[in-house]
Amino acid sequence: MGAAQCLPAATEPPPLQSLQLRLAQALGAAVGVACRDVDGDPDLLWPSERTSIQKAVATRQREYAAGRGAAREAMRQIGCAPACIPSAPDRSPVWPAGLAGSIAHGGGVCVAVVGRRHHVHAVGIDVEKDLPMEPALWPSLCTADELACVEQLPPHERGRQVTWLFCAKEAFYKWQYPQTGRMLDFRDVRVAFSDDATHFDVQAASAHNPVPRCSRLGGLITTHGLALAWMVGPPAPAS
Ligand SMILES: CC(C)(COP(=O)(O)OP(=O)(O)OC[C@H]1O[C@@H](n2cnc3c(N)ncnc32)[C@H](O)[C@@H]1OP(=O)(O)O)[C@@H](O)C(=O)NCCC(=O)NCCS
Known part of the structure; x- marks a missing residue:
């Protein structure tokens, strides 16, 4: 060459x-x-x-x-x-x-x-290496529902999916903290990605532990070997 x-x-x-x-x-x-x-x-x-x-x-x-x-x-x-x-x-x-x-x-x-x-009301961002998450960590980062979704993916996609979930939860945490002052565990919330994994919603994992509603505020890109997740905007009004 x-x-x-x-x-x-x-x-x-x-x-x-x-x-x-x-x-x-x-x-x-x-x-x-x-x-x-x-x-x-x-x-x-x-x-x-x-x-x-x-x-x-x-x-x-x-x-x-x-x-x-x-x-x-x-x-x-x-x-x-x-x-x-x-x-x-x-x-x-x-x-x-x-x-x-x-x-x-x-x-x-x-x-x-x-x-x-x-x-913008509030923003949160996270960046991680876009590499598969160590399987030993999955149970501490994912709810039972999320783990069930991950298990349905082809084996070679599962670890990265958990990295993206982690990244989305960290961005959500930074978005919600200035509004609520609340510490949250990774299993307190459930992330649902769009089919193309470019957007995500975050919900409380249980009704006993409510979190700000944030439908359609989360975004994810994977580029340059990195996963970047963000949340921008006001919480959705309670229905
Ligand atoms: C705060 C936290 C999210 C930061 O993540 P991290 O992996 O240590 O590091 P990151 O590089 O992603 O982010 C660090 C930056 O987050 C910001 N940050 C720290 N605490 C924060 C908080 N409570 N709210 C918003 N932003 C915060 C700071 O700017 C910090 O950088 P700086 O110290 O250089 O200013 C993490 O340490 C933490 O405490 N997490 C709590 C558990 C959690 O994430 N749960 C998710 C469940 S939804």
């Missing part, structure tokens, strides 16, 4: 940029989206952010810095001035007044999404 054939096409964006474009297309213009390498620069943190992370190991400080950098880029995209995003004692990010956002790290990348609260 000649050297020219080894080079990517001149118009092909670098992977992080193309991931960001793909996600931005999926999420729509009301949401700022930024993807960064997970190896951020802690020197760029704002003072109270640095205080939040000062006792962490260096790799965690870099991951945290990447998230803050991505979040400020997402804020810029929706016309907001850069601002500090400290962490609450429970580790959740404290967004500037009027904004709703979410940060995730995984598979070597960091992703942040931010919207104006009056447009």
Whole structure:
């Protein structure tokens, strides 16, 4: 093969940029989206952010810095001035007044999404390597109903399906937490994917443990070796 054939096409964006474009297309213009390498620069943190992370190991400080950098880029995209995003004692990010956002790290990348609260109400995002989940973990991540659906798939598809369920539940958790302040176990909710697995709904697994209703708010893409799930929008009114 000649050297020219080894080079990517001149118009092909670098992977992080193309991931960001793909996600931005999926999420729509009301949401700022930024993807960064997970190896951020802690020197760029704002003072109270640095205080939040000062006792962490260096790799965690870099991951945290990447998230803050991505979040400020997402804020810029929706016309907001850069601002500090400290962490609450429970580790959740404290967004500037009027904004709703979410940060995730995984598979070597960091992703942040931010919207104006009056447009999006709430957002949650997660990113995972798009690899099969270890079967020993399935029972702790899936409800009995979900496990039954997974068992109906061809064996080679099951592990990735559980990774997508996990990713969807983490995005749901980050979406619901700022609204409810509630900790949830993975088996407290049940995820149902659309046939093409690009959208999902989340429901309470039992009537004794209600969660905000969120029909048609969840999305999933698998690209660049990653699974990315998000939830954007207000909870559905109770019927
Ligand atoms: C909060 C949690 C979802 C984060 O997941 P993680 O795998 O550790 O890491 P991720 O990279 O996906 O996300 C980390 C980011 O989530 C954000 N985050 C942390 N706690 C949060 C919360 N309570 N609500 C919203 N966002 C939160 C932070 O921005 C954090 O990054 P930062 O510390 O650099 O700012 C996870 O640690 C957790 O506690 N899960 C609870 C159990 C659960 O997920 N249940 C799902 C059932 S529905």
